[in-house]
Amino acid sequence: MNPVLVLFLVFAVLCLIRVPIAVSLGLSSVIALSMADFTLYTVIQKMFNSLNSATLMAIPGFVFAGIIMSKGGISFYLIEALKSWVGHIRGGLAVITVLACMIFAAISGSSPATAAAIGSIMIPGMVNAGYSKRYAMGLVAASGTLGILIPPSIPLIIYGTVAEESVGKLFSAGIIPGLLLGGILLISAIIHARVNNYGKLPKEPMNVRWKKTAKAIWGFLLPVFILGGIYTGIATPTEAAFVSCFYGIIVSVFIYKEMSFPKFREVLKESINITSMIFLVIASAMIFGMFLTTEQVPQSFATWIEASTSNKWIFMIGVNIMFFIMGMFLDSVAIILITLPILLPVLVMFNINIIHFAIIMTINMELAMISPPVGLNLFVVSGITREKVGEVVKGVVPFFGLMILALVLVILFPQLSLMLTK
8 A cells, every 4th residue: 555645544533532632643744654665773863853953942932932821920910901991982892802813922922821821811701891701712712722823833934944934024924913913803892892782890089090001011021032132143032931930930930929839830840741742742743754764755735736727816816725624623733744744846836835824824823722622722711610512612603704804814915924024
């Protein structure tokens, strides 16, 4: 039997029986490689070499920074400050939810972390203020996806590693599309709240607002340190990630004094679990990609596309549909690692800018985060609210259209992605 066919059949079967994606990738690759002239030593060497990258070391840094922000009081005081300024307007709590997700996204680089940190505080608050629980869950799940578009972004770090593209440029490319999607969500939140007459908080005196802002200033400064350090060239993304870790620890322990030793153990445990999962997927996907490259699958795919169509837009529509379908069953890291090596030759053939395509791909990965049956943000919000995943899905459905609108705008206007990369 054709080894490539064996690879995809075994991978599909393992995914269908709910074997973890990292194990599915690795096991199917090893079985396929056993049919070729490869030794187990070569496989192990490739897996370790795939992780031997200074760029990838930014991932545990941003994961840790996001979790310590969530558990060390930083996210709480940020939300309290935002509430004092806009909580009294109609739709204010929905606005706060989106704004808080945007700020948290500029620190964590992770959609599930963003949804968990903001959702645990904002969903009960919105429900108490008269918002529909289904709407509150949908808003948090959708806004949480900004965690992988607004830099820093873990998927963009992985994309840069695979495509051998500057992570700094990829981060710059994500700023305007991230603000665009955030703005679309903000406008929709205000309109929806006013149409449905959702509640608002009492207006707070100016001195209370400034007091809460002063308390939260350490959280507001964190994205400035991270992104400012990267874009001014003072620090690489990896260095900025670990500076943010130390900053988060100092603020949580010595300023807010909300980080106890048991809580710090939870932060470490959660950070290690998430990082280990991501790194195992990367290592397994690299041998998956090694086999595809050896069998010249990317080149064959590019040749087939060239023979099938010469229209860039037909290709773009097809690849976005493919991403949407894959997003229903696979996580974003796996999709990038599986498809990008195959698509890179095709992007060159159609003269599609690799940085622009990174943002298109990332917005598709955002949609994957809220697509049933395995969208991670759906399960995060379900866990927070103890509601069935089906209820969260019903809340998320209206936001699909808004996110697809942002995707279409980014596809049609490449300068939205490329403006800041020059």
